[in-house]
Amino acid sequence: MKILLIHQNFPGQFKHLAPALAQQGHTVVAMTMQKTEARQWQGVRLVPYAASRGTTPNVHPWVADFETKVIRGEACLRAARQLKAEGFAPDVILAHPGWGESLFLKEVWPQARLGIYCEFFYHAQGADVGFDPEFASPDPVAEAARLRLKNLNNLLHFDVADAGISPTHWQASTFPAPFRDRIAVIHDGIDTEALQPNPAVSLALHTASGQAITLTRADPVITFVNRNLEPYRGFHVFMRALPELLKRCPTARVLIVGGNDVSYGARPDPQRYGGLRSWRDIFTAEVRPQIPDADWARVHFLGNLPYQHFIPLLQLSTVHVYLTYPFVLSWSLLEAMSVGCAIVGSDTAPLHEAIRHGETGRLAPFFDTEALVREVAALLNDPAERARLGANARAFAKAHYDLKTRCLPRQLAWAQALAG
Template structure:
C-alpha cells in the first residue's frame, strides 16, 4: 500500500509505526513542514509553512492559523497527486496543527486515520482545574472551546482515530468516540529497564549519581504549572529537610509548552524564587532538556520520580520512569489513575496537597526496600500494557490493517 504520514514535526508520535510499516513492504512517505530536519525513518516531502496570520480578534486568528497550514499541506498534496501521480491508500496524521483539514479534498478515496491526542474542553479539564491560575476564567473557557473547532472538523472527516489513553479519548464528544481506538504509542521496555549499575553525570558538574543513591527526579518538557512544577517546588523544602542526603534533579526547559505564559520572567524562576531561601540549592540540580540516553540513565538512577499533571495529555516520561524501575509518586488526577494504582505500582496524592506530597516523597526516599514491590509491579505493568514491540506496535498495525481493509470512500468531483 501507499501510506502517507502527516505531521509538522515528523516523526512526532509515529517513528516506530512508520518504520514498521515500511519494513513490511509498504511504500511509506511523510509530509512535513519545511525546516523540519528531524531524522526520519522514511522518505520525506515538505510543504511550505505559512507565515504568521495577522488577523484579529484572537479567536478568529486561532482558526485562521490552522486553516492556512491545512491549505499549505493540501497544496503540497495536490502537487504530489498531479505531478507524481501519488495516491495514498491510507493517510495517518496528527490534526493538531491543521495539516489534515483538507487532504480529503485532494484524495477523497484515501482512508484518513488521525491521532486523537486531546479535545480541548472548557470545563472538567485542564482549563478549570487549578484555581491559582483562573484569572479571566471566562475568556479562557471561550478560548478552549474555539481551539477545538479544527479538531472536531478533522475527526468528523476522518474514517478512524487513535488515542494513546482512555482518558484522552474520553475528552472527545460521545458522538465521535466510536471512531477512536485506544492504543498507546509504546515504550521500549527492553531499552528502558532497571539497571543497578546505572550512573548519571550532572551536566556542568563533577558530580555523578549512581543507582541506589537517594535521588529524587522531576521531568517535564517545560517547567510550568500544567505539569505541577509549582506543587513540586513547594514540597521541596520539607523533603530536603527530612532527607538531608537527598539530591533532586529537575529536567525541563525554562519556557512554556502548554499553559499560559507567566506574568513575567519564567515559571521556573517564579517558583524557584518562592522557595529559594528554604532549600539547599547545592542539592537541587536543573539540567534543562537532556538527550534520550541521558534521560534513560537518570530514570534508572532515580530512587523516587515525581510526576504531576493537570487533567491533560499523559507524558511518556511517566511510563518510562515506571519501566526503568523508579518509585513514582504522582498526582491523583484522571490521566494518572489510568496507569497508577495507589499502593500497588506507585503512590497517588492530591495535586494541591503540598504537605501530603512532601510526606509521600520523603517516605519513598527514606525506605526503598518498603517500596520495592511497587517498583517491581510498575515495571511489570509497563511490560504487560505498554511495551512497544510486544503490545502497542502489534495493536497499531492491527488497527491499520483493519482500516485499510474497509471499502474506500466514495469519489468526489475533481478539482
C-alpha cells in the same frame, strides 16, 4: 498499500509506526513542516513543505488559533496536490490533526481512508482549564467561548476522518460522541527492553559551585522531569514542597529536568511576577528564601537532557515524582515505570490508568504539598517498598505499554483495518 503520514514534527507519535509500515513493504510517504534536507528516513519518503504566510496581525484573538490551522492546512493542501500531480494516490492517510495540516486532504484524495491521532479535546470544565485556581481565567465565560472555537479543528476533522487512535482511555474520553466510538485506544508504545533497571548505573554532574560529583544507586536521588518546567506539569507544586522535602530528607539530591520555555498553558505575565519571565525563575524566587544554602546545594537543574542521558537519570532515581493537570499523559511517566522507578504521582485522572495507589506507585492530591512530601520521604526510607512498587510498575508497563509485543502490533493492525 500506499500510506501518507502527516505530522508537523514528523515522526512525532509515528516514530515507531512509520518505519514498521515501510518494513512491511508498504509505500510510505510523510509530509512535514520540519525543515530538512533529507528525503528518506528509515524507508519513509519525506516531503517537507512550508506555509506561505503568517497569522493576520490584530486578528480577533478567539480566531487566531483557527487561522493558523487553516494556513497550515492550505500549505499541506498545496503540497498534497503536487504529490497527486506526480501520481501518488494514498490508500490510507494517518495524521496528527492538532495543527490543522490534514483539514483539506480529502478534497485531494476523497477515496483515501483517513485515521487521525486523537490527543485531546478541549473542555471549559472537567479537564485542564479551570483546574488550578491560582491561574484561573479572569473571564471564564469568554474562556469557554474561546475553547469552543479552539475545538473547530477537531470538529471539522470528525466530518472527514474514518477512524481515530488515542494513547489512553482518559484522553479518548475527552472526545464527544459519536466520534468517540470510532477511536481505538492504543498507546504509542514504550521500548521496555531499552528502558529497564540498571543497578550499576552512574551519573556525573557538576554542582553550582563547580564541584564534580558522581551519583550511583547508593545515593538517595529524587527526580522530577518535564519537557518544560511549568504549572501544567506541577512544577509550582514540586517547588513549594522542596523546603520541607529537603529538610526531611537531609542526604537526598534533587535532579530537575526541563527547559525554561512553555509547552502547555500560558506564559507568565512579567508584570505580575516582578519582571520574571520563566516559571522556573518565578517559583525559584518564591521558595529560595525558605531553603538554607546547604540544602539548596543539593538541588540540581539539569535543563533538557539528550535521551541517552535521560535514561540513566531515570535508572538512577530513588523516588520519581510526576505531577500533571488533567491533561495529556507524558511518555516520561511510562518510561519511569519501565525502568522500575518508585513513583509518587498526582491523584489526577490521566494517571489512574497507570498508577494504582499502593500497587504500581503512590498518589497524592495535586495541590497537597504536605502529602507529596510525606509520600516521597516515606519511600526514601523504605527500600523494600520501593523495590516492590518499582517491580510492579515495570511489570505493568511491560504488560500494557510494551512497544514490540503490544502497542506496535495493535497500531499496525489498526492501520490495516483502516484500509479495509
